[in-house]
Amino acid sequence: MKIKNIISVILTGIMALSFVGCVNENNTANQNSGGASIPDVEINIPKEKNIYNLKQEVKSGVYEGTCELVKNKYFIAQNKTAYKIVIPTNATSNENLAANELQALLRESTGITLSIVGEDDVSSSDKIISLGQTKQFLATKESIAYDEYRRSGYRVFTKNDNVFISGAKESQAYGTLYGAYEFLSQTLNYECYSQYCYVIDKVTALPFYEMNITIIPQMESRALSYMWVNKDPVYQNRMMLVNRYENQTDWVLDGHSNLKILPYETYGAEHPDWYMNAQAGNKNQLCLTNQEMYVEYVKRVKELIEDNPKGVYFMLANMDNSDYCTCSDCFAEIERCMNVGGYNMAFVNKVADEVGAWLKENYPDRIITFVTYAYLATYAAPVVENEDGTYSAYCEDVIPRDNVAVMIAPIHLDYAAPITADSNLVYWKDFEKWSSIIDKMFLYDYGYPYWDGFTFMNDFASMAENIRYFAEKGCIFYYNNTLSSTASTWYYDLRTYLRAKLTFCPYLDLEELIDDFFENYFLEANEPMREILEELRTWFTYLREEERAYVNCSSTYWKGNSKYWPRALQASLYDCIDRAYAAVEKYKTEDKALYDYLYKRIRIIELGIDYHEMEFYSAYYSDEGYDKLYNAFVEDVALCQILKENENAQSTWYLKFKK
Numbered sequence: 001m002k003i004k005n006i007i008s009v010i011l012t013g014i015m016a017l018s019f020v021g022c023v024n025e026n027n028t029a030n031q032n033s034g035g036a037s038i039p040d041v042e043i044n045i046p047k048e049k050n051i052y053n054l055k056q057e058v059k060s061g062v063y064e065g066t067c068e069l070v071k072n073k074y075f076i077a078q079n080k081t082a083y084k085i086v087i088p089t090n091a092t093s094n095e096n097l098a099a100n101e102l103q104a105l106l107r108e109s110t111g112i113t114l115s116i117v118g119e120d121d122v123s124s125s126d127k128i129i130s131l132g133q134t135k136q137f138l139a140t141k142e143s144i145a146y147d148e149y150r151r152s153g154y155r156v157f158t159k160n161d162n163v164f165i166s167g168a169k170e171s172q173a174y175g176t177l178y179g180a181y182e183f184l185s186q187t188l189n190y191e192c193y194s195q196y197c198y199v200i201d202k203v204t205a206l207p208f209y210e211m212n213i214t215i216i217p218q219m220e221s222r223a224l225s226y227m228w229v230n231k232d233p234v235y236q237n238r239m240m241l242v243n244r245y246e247n248q249t250d251w252v253l254d255g256h257s258n259l260k261i262l263p264y265e266t267y268g269a270e271h272p273d274w275y276m277n278a279q280a281g282n283k284n285q286l287c288l289t290n291q292e293m294y295v296e297y298v299k300r301v302k303e304l305i306e307d308n309p310k311g312v313y314f315m316l317a318n319m320d321n322s323d324y325c326t327c328s329d330c331f332a333e334i335e336r337c338m339n340v341g342g343y344n345m346a347f348v349n350k351v352a353d354e355v356g357a358w359l360k361e362n363y364p365d366r367i368i369t370f371v372t373y374a375y376l377a378t379y380a381a382p383v384v385e386n387e388d389g390t391y392s393a394y395c396e397d398v399i400p401r402d403n404v405a406v407m408i409a410p411i412h413l414d415y416a417a418p419i420t421a422d423s424n425l426v427y428w429k430d431f432e433k434w435s436s437i438i439d440k441m442f443l444y445d446y447g448y449p450y451w452d453g454f455t456f457m458n459d460f461a462s463m464a465e466n467i468r469y470f471a472e473k474g475c476i477f478y479y480n481n482t483l484s485s486t487a488s489t490w491y492y493d494l495r496t497y498l499r500a501k502l503t504f505c506p507y508l509d510l511e512e513l514i515d516d517f518f519e520n521y522f523l524e525a526n527e528p529m530r531e532i533l534e535e536l537r538t539w540f541t542y543l544r545e546e547e548r549a550y551v552n553c554s555s556t557y558w559k560g561n562s563k564y565w566p567r568a569l570q571a572s573l574y575d576c577i578d579r580a581y582a583a584v585e586k587y588k589t590e591d592k593a594l595y596d597y598l599y600k601r602i603r604i605i606e607l608g609i610d611y612h613e614m615e616f617y618s619a620y621y622s623d624e625g626y627d628k629l630y631n632a633f634v635e636d637v638a639l640c641q642i643l644k645e646n647e648n649a650q651s652t653w654y655l656k657f658k659k
């Protein structure tokens with residue numbers, strides 16, 4: 001990926017808060033000075049965007065551009081527009097979505113509905129906002145190829161008063177859709193914070209901006225397993241995320257796939273030698289050196305690709321256990337490739353070579369990345385350390401091919417400190433080793449303690465640093481695994497927002513993002529709700545430093561220990577909650593729908609405090625007081641969709657608090 005410097009947004013001419021615009025006889029807002037003069041038009045002034053205003057050098061991805069206001073030119077003025085949204089004749093579903101989103105959000109902001117037309121229905125007098133690679137786009141001689149822009153990259157630029165927004169034209173590309181959001185963000189301060197919280201300026205006139213923006217995120221696909229974002233495609237698109245599990249069309253096959261490719265039930269009886277330890281059934285691993293197995297494996301991989309015409313990733317990976325075949329051939333191959341990671345890599349390379357060549361010949365338009373795990377037995381990288389501390393591949397066969405990526409799953413990482421911290425040294429080294437031989441890293445990151453959804457996991461102390469580190473090590477696919485079948489208490493929406501923003505552009509400032517989120521999401525309750533977050537961050541940082549309380553996703557040691565939730569902390573958090581409710585009380589009468597959202601946003605945090613109150617401090621309550629606390633808790637965990645307290649909990653998990 002090219003490294004480019006960041007250019008600040010230039011907002012020339014915004015000093016004037018208002019100025020006289022002109023509208024010509026076709027009621028087209030433009031700079032025709034011969035048109036009838038109209039009253040002063042209040043123009044909209046976009047905030048300077050962080051994304052182009054980064055101080056530090058961007059090491060991976062492209063984030064650059066200019067957006068310059070043009071005086072006396074308008075997209076929309078006097079309730080009229082000359083602009084149409086134009087899409088290609090065979091628009092992809094993402095291009096159609098881009099058109100619908102642009103139309104709807106512009107209407108919400110300005111009250112004007114731009115029509116959506118096909119590329120052949122544009123007349124020479126029309127002004128256009130072109131989405132995707134329309135013939136009008138092609139006439140600009142710009143080129144946006146998938147190889148460079150991948151799934152998420154896009155250009156937004158203007159030419160002859162027209163706007164062109166496009167990513168790659170392939171159906172798996174989201175660039176055009178993301179470019180439409182970029183356009184709205186630049187011109188109308190559009191930003192999405194959560195499922196029911198986004199902002200866009202309400203204006204009566206939308207001035208014209210000269211734009212020349214190129215964004216190519218290093219991480220081409222970003223997926224989070226947070227429940228709400230996965231269940232709502234609109235929210236997901238607006239967070240510029242893809243779905244890993246539901247509507248899993250991205251993946252021909254995902255997860256531990258080797259025995260999905262060659263199921264033991266289908267082949268085991270006839271070919272027991274294809275499997276190690278045949279009695280273990282589906283907990284088995286394949287014997288990767290068996291030539292007959294390899295031939296059938298390749299055949300099945302081709303069939304699966306044909307059966308899943310939209311798949312862009314294909315997992316070729318070991319099953320979810322630490323075993324590997326130790327027959328004499330496999331043993332020799334493991335030695336030849338240094339370790340089990342190298343042995344697996346050599347096998348995947350061989351499959352990717354053969355299937356890649358077949359794809360080129362039979363399906364030249366399909367671009368498939370084969371992915372394998374660095375996980376359990378295959379976790380160790382097949383590299384040797386050089387005298388100068390760098391690493392080299394053990395042999396040629398273990399270097400992933402161009403169409404092969406490695407998914408690293410650092411399940412034991414301490415998330416309360418960055419990956420570069422001492423407590424993570426051993427995992428950091430693994431990343432350094434793998435990244436020395438891979439171009440494309442897929443990351444399977446973890447975002448919550450599985451066994452205790454009510455614990456505060458202080459990954460705010462690591463998330464920004466880690467994501468930047470992963471990006472700079474070549475991560476193109478980021479997946480964050482968290483409690484996926486339930487919402488949870490501690491800033492669920494904030495975590496979704498931060499991870500979405502940071503994986504899109506790892507050079508954004510975490511604290512600025514948090515500030516911006518709180519202001520828009522909690523409105524008047526911003527300050528007390530922020531205090532809660534800061535108290536928890538401070539307290540859990542202290543615990544980590546003083547008590548060596550590291551947090552990985554399977555930690556449970558703080559469960560049932562009141563030491564981690566002292567009563568003074570509880571009281572202080574409750575005080576913030578009281579102030580938060582008081583701050584938004586006015587909306588009960590002014591805007592009931594808004595109040596209901598704000599209530600839920602505050603209440604879901606309060607439920608985390610209630611949980612520990614019932615767990616540790618019930619003795620301080622009268623029977624009546626406790627029942628009240630418990631009953632409200634039960635009612636509101638349902639309201640806030642905290643359906644489970646951990647991944648394996650029963651649906652009636654809260655009964656443990658009943659007295």
Ligand SMILES: [Zn+2]
Binds near residue numbers: 289326328331
């Ligand atoms: Zn074997």
